[in-house]
Amino acid sequence: MNQNSVCPRFEKGMRIVSKRWAGLIIHQLLKGPQRFCTIETALQISGRLLSERLKDLEHEGIVRRDVYPETPVRIEYSLTDKGRALAPVFWEMEKWTSAWIELDEEPAADPLSQ
C-alpha cells in the first residue's frame, strides 16, 4: 500500500469500527457480557440505534447474542474472539484520550438532583 491508496482491509475495518456508536458499544462489551438495557443506559443511546448497531456488529462477527429463556427472557450480548481482539486498539485509545483530551466544561448540575 503506497501513499496513493489505502489498504482495503484497513478501510473496511475502519468503516465497521468507526461507525457511530460501534466503538463505544464494543468498548462497553469489553467490560463483560451485558444485556440490552444495560448498554442502553451506560451509553445513553436510543433503543432504535442500539438495536440496529448490535445487529450490524453481530453480522460482522464481532458481537454474539445469547438468549436465556428465563422469565422475563434474558438476552446477553458479548464479544466474539474477533471482537475481543480489538481490546488493544481501545487500550491505546484510552491512553490517548487520557493524555490529550480535555473536557470543554463540566456538565451543568442536574436540577433534579438537589
Place this chain on the structure above:
Amino acid sequence: MNQNSVCPRFEKGMRIVSKRWAGLIIHQLLKGPQRFCTIETALQISGRLLSERLKDLEHEGIVRRDVYPETPVRIEYSLTDKGRALAPVFWEMEKWTSAWIELDEEPAADPLSQ
C-alpha cells in the same frame, strides 16, 4: 468509571476520531505531510467532506495547515503532536484488520485498464 457510565474523555475522543473519514484522514497523514488533492485522491473522498473534516480536525488540534505562497499556492496538511500521538491506535487497528478482516470480493477489473 464503572459499568454504568462511559468515561467522558474517552467518549469525546471517540467522537472526534471515529467521525466518518476522520480516522482514514489521520491514518493517511501519519504517512507524512500532504496536500489537499493528494488526500482527496488517496481516500476517494469528496472535496466537500475533506475540507469539512480537515477543518474539524484542525479545530481539535490534531491537524495543522501550512500555507506556502508558491505558485500555485501549496497548502500542506500535517499532524500535530496530539495527532501523531494517535499512531499506536492505528498500529493496533492495522494488526486487527490484517488478522480478522477479509474482503467480500475482489473489485471488478477496471474496464479502462485493459
Place this chain on the structure above:
DNA sequence: ATACTTACTTACATAAAGTAACCTTATTAT
C-alpha cells in the same frame, strides 16, 4: 484574452441518526 491549476464553496438530493410512541410476550399485583 483564454485556459489551466489548486484549493475550496455552494446548492441540492439522499442516507443515516435522533426522538418518541407503540408493540409483544410474560409475570405479578389487585
Place this chain on the structure above:
DNA sequence: ATAATAAGGTTACTTTATGTAAGTAAGTAT
C-alpha cells in the same frame, strides 16, 4: 379477570450528515 410492570425491541417521523456535481477565486502559462 384486569391492570400494571418489565425486557427487548419496532414504527413513524424529524433533523442532521453525507454524497454528488457544478461553480468560484487567485495566480500563472499561452
